[in-house]
Amino acid sequence: MREVVKLVIDGKEVILPVIIGTEGEKGIDIRSLRQETGYITFDPGFGNTGTCRSAITYMDGEKGILRHRGYPIEQLAEHSTFVETAYLLITGQLPTLEELTRTSVYLNDFSPLHENMKAFYQNYPSKAHPMGILSAMINAMRSFYPELLDIEEEMNKTYLRLISKIRTMAAMAYRISLGERVVYPRPDLCYCANFLNMMFDNVVVPYQLDDDLIRALNVFWILHADHEQNCSTTAVRVVGSGKVNIYSTISAGISALWGPLHGGANQAVIQMLEVIHRNGLTINECLLKAKDRTDPFRLMGFGHRVYKTYDPRAKIMKKMGDILLSKLKRTDPLLEIAQRLEEAALKDPYFKEKNLYPNVDFYSGIVLRAMGIPTKMFTVMFAIGRLPGWIAQWKEDVSDPEMKISRPRQIYEGSLERDYIPIDNRA
Ligand code: SDX
Numbered sequence: 001m002r003e004v005v006k007l008v009i010d011g012k013e014v015i016l017p018v019i020i021g022t023e024g025e026k027g028i029d030i031r032s033l034r035q036e037t038g039y040i041t042f043d044p045g046f047g048n049t050g051t052c053r054s055a056i057t058y059m060d061g062e063k064g065i066l067r068h069r070g071y072p073i074e075q076l077a078e079h080s081t082f083v084e085t086a087y088l089l090i091t092g093q094l095p096t097l098e099e100l101t102r103t104s105v106y107l108n109d110f111s112p113l114h115e116n117m118k119a120f121y122q123n124y125p126s127k128a129h130p131m132g133i134l135s136a137m138i139n140a141m142r143s144f145y146p147e148l149l150d151i152e153e154e155m156n157k158t159y160l161r162l163i164s165k166i167r168t169m170a171a172m173a174y175r176i177s178l179g180e181r182v183v184y185p186r187p188d189l190c191y192c193a194n195f196l197n198m199m200f201d202n203v204v205v206p207y208q209l210d211d212d213l214i215r216a217l218n219v220f221w222i223l224h225a226d227h228e229q230n231c232s233t234t235a236v237r238v239v240g241s242g243k244v245n246i247y248s249t250i251s252a253g254i255s256a257l258w259g260p261l262h263g264g265a266n267q268a269v270i271q272m273l274e275v276i277h278r279n280g281l282t283i284n285e286c287l288l289k290a291k292d293r294t295d296p297f298r299l300m301g302f303g304h305r306v307y308k309t310y311d312p313r314a315k316i317m318k319k320m321g322d323i324l325l326s327k328l329k330r331t332d333p334l335l336e337i338a339q340r341l342e343e344a345a346l347k348d349p350y351f352k353e354k355n356l357y358p359n360v361d362f363y364s365g366i367v368l369r370a371m372g373i374p375t376k377m378f379t380v381m382f383a384i385g386r387l388p389g390w391i392a393q394w395k396e397d398v399s400d401p402e403m404k405i406s407r408p409r410q411i412y413e414g415s416l417e418r419d420y421i422p423i424d425n426r427a
Helices: 032-039 074-080 082-091 097-109 115-122 128-145 152-177 191-201 213-222 233-238 246-257 266-281 283-291 312-327 333-347 349-353 358-371 375-398
Strands: 002-011 012-020 026-028 056-058 065-070
Touching: 012 032, 012 233, 032 333, 065 082, 065 312, 065 358, 074 097, 074 213, 074 312, 082 097, 082 191, 082 213, 082 375, 097 152, 115 128, 115 152, 128 246, 128 375, 152 191, 152 246, 152 375, 213 312, 213 358, 213 375, 233 246, 233 375, 246 375, 266 333, 266 358, 266 375, 283 333, 283 349, 312 333, 312 358, 333 349, 333 358, 358 375
Parallel strands: none
Antiparallel strands: 002 012, 012 026, 056 065
């Protein structure tokens, strides 16, 4: 017996079906609501609105649960690699050794950029933000790799071409912004090691690859790989629903991620901690500013639309920051400030009442600083990690027979009908 809900609208009884997910979460299917009642629903920011069915990522915000294709994030962070997690998200299964090896060969083959793409970079202002460059370069792939055959094997190569080249594009943006020679990808290095080498190798002082940093980068990108229907993934699904090519769709996702309320928060957290450190603000002063609605200061890296407890990724990121800094025998004054801020906020009634906890961005900057990644590149690092999730969500959306072009409704509050006034008669 299918579960239903009954609505009484203007005295009329409307029966609506209930959709129940694998983990028991329930949704009212309102697809017939307007036709049956003339009413629409109203939910700015989609806080209570499901836009799709999905089998990729499961989150329980009250319990702090995050799983990708059923695998807990804690186990993937402990045992998996970023490339393996990317394969899992996109295909739905962990790869066999043979599948993983074939994937790695493709990632290596696809890692160089078309030489003509370098000219794009050279004509950007040196101070250009790398997120703007990355979004443009990914969009430009449509022109450089026009063959987009809707054949599974070809599309799988397209996914790997994107995942491979985004890493090269990011490192190239950084090197060119410094006026340094571009370091090309090496066929003998794995995905993460290649990125670090392209970022930091130097003819004078060759970059020393460090296994701890390579492992930390794998975990960093695993923690960012997907997060169900977040802002940038929703942008990818909405843009993709119009049958836009995958490169331009991903470019839209990169742009949506850039903002300080979303992926740009990792850069904003470090900038916030630097201001606190530079100005000698006390923890109490910071909390007072964060709670003062007239003050634009927010505790960046805190709060989440879904998590109403500690973001499980933040727990892993925090621990990784501690371990990395002690292994590298480094200290970071910003880490101490972050830890004191967290401790005070978690005891503060304002943050407790509003269920505001550290999210993935609160400690991610500490980890990236320990790796030597410059602050301006932090959101680019988030984008590289999130790319497999965007691809998986896009693939699920375009292959879902239920999905249609995204076109929400509105409640109109503008002027009623009125006649045109010739300019000579206007006040
Ligand atoms: C990411 O969706 C995802 O899954 C995103 C993400 C992913 O992996 O894709 O997890 C990645 O984007 C993490 C979030 C990164 N952003 C930040 O850290 C920016 C700081 N956080 C906030 O701006 C805010 O918490 C959001 C944007 C994250 C969530 O915003 P919501 O859900 O719209 O909540 P809200 O802004 O309505 O806040 C509810 C209340 C408000 O107070 P009242 O109006 O009820 O009095 O909590 C307050 C807010 O003022 N509040 C904060 C706060 N966050 C919320 N007050 C101070 N500092 C904060 N950080």
